[in-house]
Amino acid sequence: MTSEDFVPAALRRLWRMSEPSRLGRRPALDIDQVVTTAVDIADRDGLAGVTLPKVAQVLGFTGMSLYRHVGSKDELLALMADFALGPPPERPATDDWREGLRAWAFAQRAVFQRRPWLTHVPTSGPPAGPHRIAWMEAALAVLAGTGLDWAHKVGVLSLIGGYVAQATRQEHELTQGREEGQGQADAEHAWAMALARLVTPDRFPETANLFASTMFAAPPPGADVAVDADFALGLDLILDGVAARIARPTAPPGRVV
Known part of the structure; x- marks a missing residue:
């Protein structure tokens, strides 16, 4: 046997x-x-x-x-x-873990954008197939020099992978829900203008301030907000947290930091 x-x-x-x-x-x-x-x-x-x-x-x-x-x-x-x-792309020629994870996340997002149905496949367990293992290996190699233990490395992969899938799925669903030919910036402006009539400062002060800000101002003709920027912002917030964890001193045995 x-x-x-x-x-x-x-x-x-x-x-x-x-x-x-x-x-x-x-x-x-x-x-x-x-x-x-x-x-x-x-x-x-x-x-x-x-x-x-x-x-x-x-x-x-x-x-x-x-x-x-x-x-x-x-x-x-x-x-x-x-x-x-499919297989992951070749690892970027850099020792910067942040740049490496960023490239890993954007590469996975590109696959999901080509095949949005992938984000709807139920998760029945940890990675098991050769391609999923290859993607995991690529990210673990990026994290190899960070000093994180295995539990934290796996946690980082799970967090970023989940964010990529959720963000791409939401992006696809929002695109499907827009009027034909309507860009993201136009859709967000119309949404904010409609809700601004209902969201009053006395009931929702912070949200009312948000809608009154320049964030949802009418875009110039032909302009649109890059979806990549929204995705990158969320990813950078996650990577900031990873950086903070890497910078924390290692706890002595028996002590949780």
Whole structure:
């Protein structure tokens, strides 16, 4: 018995560990065909458009045929997510952890922007697929010289990864909710002007001051606020917190700082 015998079937499929054919010949359908077809459907119709019967129909097989290659719909989603994420970009040539994490976050955001459905895939556990592990390795390498312990490194990755997914999902949903051809700046200005009539200083003093500020002033014709700036602001706030934690002295054994 080898170490591979202890790998669960779902992980074997996720890592494409070879499975010998019981009939001694190449099967007519393989897991890569199933996954790439499902990803194509998600790219076109969104995650809600992906069902096992629909994937089977596109491939010209019965739904039961897919269960020989994918154990369940949840497993298919995990396979799709890892495949669609793809490998991370090469690490920037810098020893600056902040610049490295910033590049990591923007690179992941770019993937989510191309495939918004990825942000809706349910999280069923920690990273398990080869591409997700590769992204984790890339970020851990950036943090290697920070002095953070493993718990804090994992916490940083989880926090930034969650922020990237949530911010990109919100950006996509807001874009879908706008009127056709309306930019972000115009939409925010119209929203602020409408609410300014309802948000009175006696009831909501700080919010009223916000709407009265120049933040939501009418943009000049053809101008728009870069969405990247909003994303970068939130990311920088998180990185400021990471920097503060790195700068804190290491606690002696038995003491929590």
